[in-house]
Structure formats: C-alpha cells, structure tokens
Amino acid sequence: MSAGDKKGRFVQTTVEVEGRTETRVVELPAFEPTPWTADAPLTIVGTSPLRTDAFEKVTGRARYTADTVRPGMLHAVLVRAPIAKGTLNALALDRARAMPGVRGVLGPGDAPPGTRLFRRDISYAGQPLAAVCAESLLEAERAAHALAASLDLTPAPHAATVEDALASDAPSVRSAGNATAPAVVERGDVTRGLAEAEVTVTREYRTPVALHSALEPHGAVAEWNGDQLTIWESTQGIFRVRNDVARALGVPQAKVRVLKDYMGGGFGAKNGAGAHTYVAALFARALGAPVRCVNDRRGEQMDTGNRPATVQKVTLGATRDGTLTAVALEAWVPLGISGWEGGPAQIYHEMYSCPNVRTSEVSVYINAGGMQAFRGPGYVEGAFALEGAMNALARTLQMDPVALRRKNLATHDERTGRPFSGNRLDECYVEGMRRFNWPSTVHRPPSTVTRAKRGIGMAAETWPTGGGPPSYANVRINSDGSVDVLAGTQDLGTGARTIFAQIAAEALGASLASVRTVIGDTERLPYTGNSWGSMTTPSVGPAVRMAAEDAKTHLLAAAAPMLNAPIERLSTRDSQVCVDGAPALAFSDLCRRLGNVQIVGHGSRGPNPELAIVTVGAQFAEVEVDTETGVVRVLRIVAVHDAGRIINPALADSQLHGGIIQGVGYALFEERHMDRARGVPLNANLHDYKVPTMADVPVIDALFLGGADPAANHVGARGIAEPPIIPTAPAIAAAVADALGVEVCALPLTPWRVLGALAG
C-alpha cells in the first residue's frame, strides 16, 4: 500500500471523517496481510451468521447505560434555559438544596471552565443552566422543576432563522459575527461553463432541521474510586469521551475509564462527552457516590445536535445531449450556536464529472441548539438539492434522469484528482433500473380514485467510506482454544461485534462459535476511533484481521514441533491445525499443551492508499399522492449500492433499511419547528417531531452489489451505514414531482406544502 511518505516508520495519510478530509500521522504496521480479493475463498466473511448479541436483546438482558445500577447511586437532572437569549440573574439554588432527597445542586460558577457549563449568558433554548442531584430520580425532577420555576431571567433579542441572523439590525449571536465569509471552492470556470451551456436550470431548495431522535437518550453513570473515575456512557466514541472528560476536569487520561456495553442508537449525535457526562462526574466526585444522569426526551431533542437546515441555490448548465458544463451552488447553513462550518457543498464536487464546479457556503450562527453530524452529514442535504436539480435538468432536456446521470458519470474523484479504489455506480444504475422496471412501471391508479396520483423518481449518492488509521486490535487465544477479539470500538446496533468475530474467525481459521468480540472499554482494550463516518468496519476490520493473522503465525509456530511438520505444510480451518490440508490438531488440544503460554496477535490499521474510496448507489422511488389531502405515501424503494465487500449481508440489509426509512422520514415528516418569536422549539418530543412508524414503511428492495475492493484495504470492505440515507429524499421528491407535474423544492413534503405546490 502506498502512503504519502514512506521514508520512516511514521507516515502521513489522509482519512475522510464524515466527509471532512483529515491528515494523520500513522505508524506503519509490522506487516500488511495480502488483500482478500473478490475471489478469495472466504467461508465466514460474506455469510450471515446471526447477530452474536441478539439473545441479550430479545430477552431484555442487554444492559444499556440507563440500566446501569451502582450501589448507593444518586440521580442527576439538568435545568435548561427556557429562552433563546438573555441573562440568568438568579435562581433559588438554596431552596432546591433543601428539598427532600436532594444531595447537591450545581449552578453558575460551579463547573470547571473546561466543561463550559452553567453560564449566565444564555444563547439557546435548552442550554443547561443548573443541575440537581437527589436520592431518587423523582426527587431530582421535583427539585429541577422548582429550580426551573425560580429562574430570574432577562431575555434579549435572538435570531432564530438565517434571515433573522443576517438582517441589518440582527442581534449578535456570537462575537465573531453571525455569519462566516463565503467558503468558495471552484474548479474550472463556472462562468465559462454557463456560457457554454445550451440549457440551464436554477432552483432554490430548502431543507429542514432534522433531529437524530435515537430512542435511547444520551446518558452517563459516573463513579469515583479515590482519584479513579469510571464512566458508563452511551457513546459512539469511548476514547473521545475519556479525553473530553480528562481535559474538562483536568485529570490524566489514565485516571478515566469509559465503558460502553449496549447503546440504543447514535446516528452521529453521541460522539463525545456532554453536559450529562460532566454533571454525573462532578456530582459523583462532590458527593462520594455514583451518579446517573440521563437526558429526558425534551432535553434530548433540544440540546444533543441536529442536521442543520440549508438554503441551496443551485444552477446547472448542460449541452443539449446532457453533458454537464457547469455546477454552481450558493448555500446558507444555520448551524445553531455551534457546529462544523461547511455543509452541503462537497457532493457537488464529487458526484458527477464536470469541468466547472463552484460552491459557496455561508455558515450562519443562530440562537438554537448546535449541529452535530447526523448520518451522511452535508451529503444528505446536498443530495436533495443537487439531485433535485439534476432531475429538473432531465425534464428540461426531456431526457431520462438515469441516462443523464450515466452521461455524466465520474470516472475519478474530480475534487481531489484521485482515481477510485473501486466504483460500480454504473452497475448500480443498471441493476436498479432492472429491479424497479424503470421507467415503465407507473401503476396508474384505478380510474375511480382519480384524486390519487402515482409517480416515480430516482436519485444517486456518493459518500467517502475509506475509514483509516489509527485503529488497533488484539486477538487472544485462550488455553481452551477459544478466541477473544479485543478492540476499543463500539457497536451502535450495527452489528460490529458480529462483524469483527467473523473477520477474526476467517483470518485465524477458527470456528465462529469459538470467537467472541470484546469492545467498549478504554482501560482494557486497544484504541480505535469513533464509530462515525461509516468508518468502523474499514478502520477496525483490517486491524482485527491483521491481529488474527499474527496470532495464527504464532499458533502455527507452536504447532509445528508438536506435529513434526514444517510450518509451510500447516494451515488452519474450523479451529483445527491441518497438515497438508487434513485436520491434525484441534486449537483446544494445542492450547492445552501450551498451558499458560498465551498466544496474542497484534494488529493495526495501516495508512490509506492515495485513492478516492467511496460508497456509491442509486435509489428509485414510487409514490402515491392524494391530491385532495396532500398526503404522500411512499409505495416502494429500490436501492442498489456498491460498498465493496459485504462482511455480513443480513446486517448490511439492516443498514439499508435503516437509512432508507430515516430518509423517508426526512422526506415526508421530520422537521424541528421553532417558535420564531420566542426562539424555542415547538416539537421537542417524539409525537410532534414525527419519525416513521411501521405503517409508513414502503416495500424496500435494497442490496449492495458485493464483490470486493482490495485496493481500499486488505479486507476489501468500505463503509455502508450512511450512504443509504443520502438519495432517498431526492428520489421521493422526484417521484412526487412526477405524480403532480409540479416540483416541490422544500422538505419535508408535508400535506400543506404539497397542496400549496398544487395550488401554484
């Protein structure tokens, strides 16, 4: 594998995290296993054994953070700002402290500066102002209510929308200005590209603020033992939580242990420590007892991140035959009070081949909870507008939208100039059309139901899924021949435990049943990065494989003298060492003879190749629109994606389903509504913020093409979790436009918006 600079043991490599390119220094692994190519004779990887932890989940034995009980545990509750901007003058901390069961309160000035907690200046509704700790959750809630009622506040003018924040008399949201200078990225010359165009389309798209809404809220349990802090946390990144807490509290990382067993979803919102973590740790230290702090649903919906809204003005230019000559975007992204600057632009540079692309993004700060990465951040928003404009261009050109896309297929990553490690998007289009029976499948409704109109539409996606270093894993063979895979990663519900057991069993030649994956402990397990950016499998998978190969080398070296055969004649299969392919010595017998001599293999993730590593795909949607009520029903979705090797097809199906169903929610229902006058969210719950139910789910026919991408990494797998949500909403919007003959350029496609479009 190539790396930027091969001179030393430490080299530079690039890693794309949630669509953002980072340069990292990485130590070269001691060896790189030979890549598993598409025709590698694998017997466990590529099959669908059952989830290793399904039994715990169906019996209720799986322990989530809020199920953690410690002896003498206390309960903490946060008090949040009910206004968007202003000052906290006073609150009745002493009265709360005297309430039944209350053991402690924290308010302004009580938290270390590193936690940024309990400030008097309020800059969004939901901001933590104080916290209470009591013997029971009920007592803590009662005291928190009393504190909330005691808040003496001076409200100040706030900005709830892009327009509010950019107005000439706008209140100041942050001292550095309410908006960033436009971040412009251009290749070629868009002005020239537009001059060369025979057809142009210009549209303005709007996307809503969407909330992650994982069913398990953020939460932590903290316990001090002397100066040693243990935290149970629902998180996508145990090491990041550890480092956040160590920094904020000013304690060494070695004194903080973060544990995560089961977690109830994350979707990007659980990537570090939060107010709940610090509050649990602070109370636990002050009170000398374990403390649990779990967000209530309102706090969860107000203050744990969101997919920010966007306004995207898109212009596409093309010649009559559909060749793109220009792609231009002007975007405004209201991040909330904080977040990543930069939003939907990157997909405009990567999705299609076009010599002239210009994007300009303005990040706007408003008085609302800050953004956090949410499944396919930026690309989901960007795809809605880019793919919407592509479909509008296809209509203008009277061209099939798939044909238009195939005409402009990217042959390499034109943003970075890098070749793809593998990219079978064209096959995705072809297979998708075949499965959908595109475009001849519109089942016109029975003539008696004239108000129901059906339509079809499609859209495509690309998403960087290379993963990368650093990630480490160990594979340990116990004295009975059973195998532990040790990696400090996390399973969000994706099936990471199962996947790493499969990879280790395959590489070691062990039976899958003998392998268990141990994850989620910063103290006892080797470092891996956060489970975000669809990175876990392509980052940790190669480290696990290398560790298993390393263990196998040691195992065979130990077996050779016992079997009186040279290592070259030995192999492993189904937890047996074979001589010339014939089983000769079970791992269990071998390890028993070794006694307490322990075989441990070490693995690490090497640098990335200088290639563009992306997961691509296309989705096709059929909808029915009730033109009297404006209700849109999605009837079916066909999805075909290419992510290289699929380690476990059943688990991959769940990622497809999950992404598509969240995409249906984004398309049809999901939107945080703000009371603009007060700057307070109106639907910070799961009833008025509507996520899809079982009744909303279309017929889904979804697959990954499979094969392998040995150029991406030696396991041959790219990431899969985020790509499936990206094209769903634009495909649905295209189908709605097809049904109605009118485009709806804003999400969600609510009845009133659909009826509004119909009324012109």
Place this chain on the structure above:
Amino acid sequence: MHLTVNGSPREVDSQRFPTLLAALRDQLGLTGPKLSCGHGECGACTVRLNGDLVYACLSLTAACEGAQIETVEGLAAGENLHPLQQAFITHDATQCGFCTPGQLMAAAALLERNPSPSEEEIRTAMSGNLCRCGTYPKIVAAIRAVAAGANG
C-alpha cells in the same frame, strides 16, 4: 401495593415510584422495558397489564393494585424462548435493540388477539412502537413467520 409481575407476587411503592415503568425498572430491577420519551409517544416502555398493552411510562403504579404485569423478562418459559423471541433472532429483527422489548410485547399481544394477521394488520397494530434504527421490515418478517408457524 401488590402486583403479580411475570407470574410472581411483588410489592411496589407507588409513592416513590409513581409510574409503573419506574416501579418495574427502579424498584424491581426489571430493565427490559425502557424509558425513552416518558410521554406515551414511542412504545419503548410497552408492557402488558392484565393482558392489555400499556405504555408503562403513562401507567400509574397506584392504579395497578392486584394487576398482572408481564414484561419482556417474562416472555420466555424458563430456558425456552417465546417463538417471537426466537423469530426476532432468526430474522435479525434487532439493530440497537432498545425498542426490542416493547416491540416483542406488542407483537405477542397482537398474535394472541389475532393469530394470523395480514401484513397490513401487523403494520397498524405495531405502529405504536417506534424503531429509530428502522428495523421494521425485519420485525414484520419475524411476526409473519411466527403467525405462519414457521419460526426458527
């Protein structure tokens, strides 16, 4: 307060644990039912009360005197999983698993009421139980398999 929980007589304190969910989770240590919204919006806390499906987060402990409560912990008969539990495993009808206990209770109640529901009936009956991971197609498949007697 006396309740029968998963077949065993139990005592709970309705003063300290006013909701049935708090009594089950925090007093009795039955953490299968989950707290997600606390307002009857999601179904993560679904249990059965005298056979009926209820959101335990909205059920008052004080109103449960003498009631029969079933939680996910009581679904299996000893070591033998309930056919729905087995089908959820076989059909991979869990992702994060946080909604799973509630989904299982809702599915069990549905099949007792209607042993062979249509897909439409399943979707309607189960739509009070959210799954943010989007495991719905596999949950439907698991329920259908049990209804068809083809679990496992």
